Amino acid sequence: MRKSEKISIVKEFPYPHVIVKDFLDASTLDIVIDALAGLEYDFKESDLFSYWASVELTNIDHPAINILRDDLGDELWRKKVAEAFSSKPLSSIDMAAYVYGLGDFLLPHDDQVEERIIAYSLHLTPEISEEMGGSLQMFDIDDNNNSKLVDSVIPEYNSLIMFEVSKHSWHQVGEILQDIQRLTVTGWYHG
Amino acid sequence: MVDINFYYLEDATLSNLNRIFNSADIPFIRLSKFLNEAPDKIEPKLSSEEKIGYYNRKIGNALLDDFWKSSDFNDFLCKATGLKPKFRKSNHFSYYPGDYSLLHMDASETSRLLVVYDLTKEWRQEWGGYDLYTSPDKDPLVCNRDFGSLMIVKLDSGDLSCTRYVSLKSQFSTYMDCITYDLE
Numbered sequence: 281m282r283k284s285e286k287i288s289i290v291k292e293f294p295y296p297h298v299i300v301k302d303f304l305d306a307s308t309l310d311i312v313i314d315a316l317a318g319l320e321y322d323f324k325e326s327d328l329f330s331y332w333a334s335v336e337l338t339n340i341d342h343p344a345i346n347i348l349r350d351d352l353g354d355e356l357w358r359k360k361v362a363e364a365f366s367s368k369p370l371s372s373i374d375m376a377a378y379v380y381g382l383g384d385f386l387l388p389h390d391d392q393v394e395e396r397i398i399a400y401s402l403h404l405t406p407e408i409s410e411e412m413g414g415s416l417q418m419f420d421i422d423d424n425n426n427s428k429l430v431d432s433v434i435p436e437y438n439s440l441i442m443f444e445v446s447k448h449s450w451h452q453v454g455e456i457l458q459d460i461q462r463l464t465v466t467g468w469y470h471g
Numbered sequence: 472m473v474d475i476n477f478y479y480l481e482d483a484t485l486s487n488l489n490r491i492f493n494s495a496d497i498p499f500i501r502l503s504k505f506l507n508e509a510p511d512k513i514e515p516k517l518s519s520e521e522k523i524g525y526y527n528r529k530i531g532n533a534l535l536d537d538f539w540k541s542s543d544f545n546d547f548l549c550k551a552t553g554l555k556p557k558f559r560k561s562n563h564f565s566y567y568p569g570d571y572s573l574l575h576m577d578a579s580e581t582s583r584l585l586v587v588y589d590l591t592k593e594w595r596q597e598w599g600g601y602d603l604y605t606s607p608d609k610d611p612l613v614c615n616r617d618f619g620s621l622m623i624v625k626l627d628s629g630d631l632s633c634t635r636y637v638s639l640k641s642q643f644s645t646y647m648d649c650i651t652y653d654l655e
Contacts (some may be wrong), residue, residue, distance in 0.1 A: 327574045327633045390521050427523035455639050
């Protein structure tokens with residue numbers, strides 16, 4: 281179950297985004313993390329990224345994953361997310377789990393794919409700190425495509441970050457610098 | 472004065488290079504100790520070059536700009552590859568920790584010959600920074616850093632190249648002259 285039902289005011293700079301802290305209650309967190317630990321992850325690597333990804337979790341039938349999918353994507357929550365971002369109604373979500381280990385990274389990209397309205401990432405690594413790497417880093421882009429890193433979000437345990445997908449939503453995941461496993465459930469709300 | 476290692480100018484060697492180059496999946500040869508004396512003190516004047524989603528690196532004039540344009544080197548390229556390359560541009564690139572380029576940066580390119588002369592003195596594979604070449608339906612080609620090596624790659628329209636992200640843990644940076652030749 282969700283512990284937090286409230287979405288605070290969306291920050292507009294460098295593009296609309298918001299962080300919901302303490303998103304899940306403790307018992308849900310336990311069973312979700314247990315379930316995610318039991319999944320198989322494949323190593324994915326390209327010029328743009330290096331990480332471990334689970335199978336697509338959108339349609340998997342698993343008691344704990346079903347609860348998580350409801351918490352992130354039930355009608356009530358989708359309505360709150362749409363209201364917070366003043367977006368069009370959100371019809372569905374997709375989701376997968378990702379693990380970043382030592383040396384893994386995700387370089388700048390904007391997430392733009394048709395029908396993606398809001399991106400989200402639920403952070404599930406206890407006691408992560410800035411020097412460990414893995415921050416979600418946000419860029420400001422001007423009209424000439426000049427970019428500047430302007431915000432770095434430490435992926436605090438049980439925090440949910442959401443941002444509006446647009447041509448401005450450039451972001452990256454900083455390289456993991458210590459021997460940790462940065463676990464997230466990540467996906468998009470679709471229109 | 473820059474001289475090609477005499478071994479690479481012998482007829483038998485050139486014949487072999489031509490055969491190896493043209494039999495590779497992605498036409499490619501790598502020639503270690505290519506010059507008799509590799510430039511020792513590397514102090515290129517560099518400036519930052521960033522296009523988000525494409526590259527973030529340092530760029531300057533090629534250290535051996537005159538040599539890459541010379542008839543001596545062009546003759547060598549013709550014999551080693553069997554092609555008729557025409558000089559287009561040369562640059563010196565350096566990738567510091569955190570720098571990268573991505574494959575789609577040359578998505579609009581046509582057929583070309585890429586030459587990379589590696590001036591990276593100290594390197595570990597785990598720091599990344601290697602060159603990556605891709606071609607549809609072919610295995611990607613990975614070229615690790617190796618001081619003094621010359622790499623020659625023929626890429627066609629639709630083929631892509633990049634230099635892989637350099638780890639923030641890297642204690643050094645990569646240095647290379649990169650030259651592009653047009654192909655008829």
